Amino acid sequence: MISEPYKKEQESLPGESHLVPALLMCPPRFYGVSYVINPWMRGNLGKSSLSLAMQQWQKLYRVLSGMTHVLLVEPVVGSPDMVFTANAGLAHAGIVAISNFYYPERQNEEAHFRRWFADAGYRVADLPREIAFEGEGDALFSSDGLRLWAGYGYRTHESSHAILRELWGVEVVGLHLVDPRFYHLDTCFAPLRDGSLLYFPPAFDKASLARIESYYPPAQRIVVSEEDAMSFACNAVNIGRTIVLNRISSELECKLIVRGFEVIQVELSEFLKAGGAAKCLVMQLTPELHLQPLNHTVRSCN
Numbered sequence: 184m185i186s187e188p189y190k191k192e193q194e195s196l197p198g199e200s201h202l203v204p205a206l207l208m209c210p211p212r213f214y215g216v217s218y219v220i221n222p223w224m225r226g227n228l229g230k231s232s233l234s235l236a237m238q239q240w241q242k243l244y245r246v247l248s249g250m251t252h253v254l255l256v257e258p259v260v261g262s263p264d265m266v267f268t269a270n271a272g273l274a275h276a277g278i279v280a281i282s283n284f285y286y287p288e289r290q291n292e293e294a295h296f297r298r299w300f301a302d303a304g305y306r307v308a309d310l311p312r313e314i315a316f317e318g319e320g321d322a323l324f325s326s327d328g329l330r331l332w333a334g335y336g337y338r339t340h341e342s343s344h345a346i347l348r349e350l351w352g353v354e355v356v357g358l359h360l361v362d363p364r365f366y367h368l369d370t371c372f373a374p375l376r377d378g379s380l381l382y383f384p385p386a387f388d389k390a391s392l393a394r395i396e397s398y399y400p401p402a403q404r405i406v407v408s409e410e411d412a413m414s415f416a417c418n419a420v421n422i423g424r425t426i427v428l429n430r431i432s433s434e435l436e437c438k439l440i441v442r443g444f445e446v447i448q449v450e451l452s453e454f455l456k457a458g459g460a461a462k463c464l465v466m467q468l469t470p471e472l473h474l475q476p477l478n479h480t481v482r483s484c485n
């Protein structure tokens with residue numbers, strides 16, 4: 184029920200065949216900044232434009248729909264952050280671990296997401312209510328699918344990691360977030376399909392950086408500047424050889440192009456006001472299909 188209707192062939196390089204995961208998005212009909220639960224929202228209460236947010240979201244939706252199947256969950260009045268579907272939970276191998284939101288402001292979303300996944304045929308796993316867990320916002324698989332990088336410190340409690348390990352039988356590696364601007368792992372850390380990593384090192388404590396560096400050799404680490412990090416450069420959706428993200432510097436764009444990626448920038452200013460961008464607006468439905476290596480064609484970039 185879950186896999187077949189959601190599969191689509193990604194446009195592939197010669198000799199490659201990609202089955203890409205379907206994505207879940209939520210139209211921003213009731214979106215707005217109506218409370219403050221992260222530093223980005225402070226000063227932005229009531230300041231996002233709903234019509235501009237809708238245009239920006241539609242653009243992202245169109246771009247992603249051109250690459251894979253995008254499924255939609257109905258938005259709900261009174262849950263303005265429901266657009267950030269990355270926080271619905273973590274889906275892998277037909278199982279979804281539904282989020283236990285840290286802040287009461289988002290807890291109403293849980294029942295809606297749980298219903299969507301149950302209707303879609305997923306096995307729904309609930310963590311104990313007292314253990315905060317914010318889904319794909321804080322849990323990202325390495326490109327080989329064998330390791331789950333799990334952020335904690337602001338929204339997700341470290342004790343959730345043992346449950347995720349048990350649920351999927353994967354290695355779970357904790358990363359301690361220490362900069363409140365980068366309160367979710369997906370705001371500062373993006374494992375890419377070619378086995379490299381896009382990340383903002385100051386968002387992590389020393390022990391976490393050592394864990395990252397022992398897994399990714401220097402040539403595979405793409406360090407993002409503070410300016411790009413503040414533009415949510417690490418909040419990137421990577422499908423096959425394409426990376427979709429908010430506006431970034433030409434230096435960073437060039438680094439990605441040289442690695443063989445096509446970079447698509449979508450202006451997402453209205454969502455930055457709530458502390459999210461491209462990756463937060465999307466949840467991967469079948470991440471285990473992310474296993475194929477990329478073709479390493481090196482191109483020049485001027």
Ligand SMILES: NC(=O)NCCC[C@H](N)C(=O)O
Pocket residue numbers: 220221224264267269270289319320321367369370457458459460462463
């Ligand atoms: N980083 C994400 O994965 N999602 C962005 C969530 C923004 C929302 N206003 C929140 O603070 O929970």
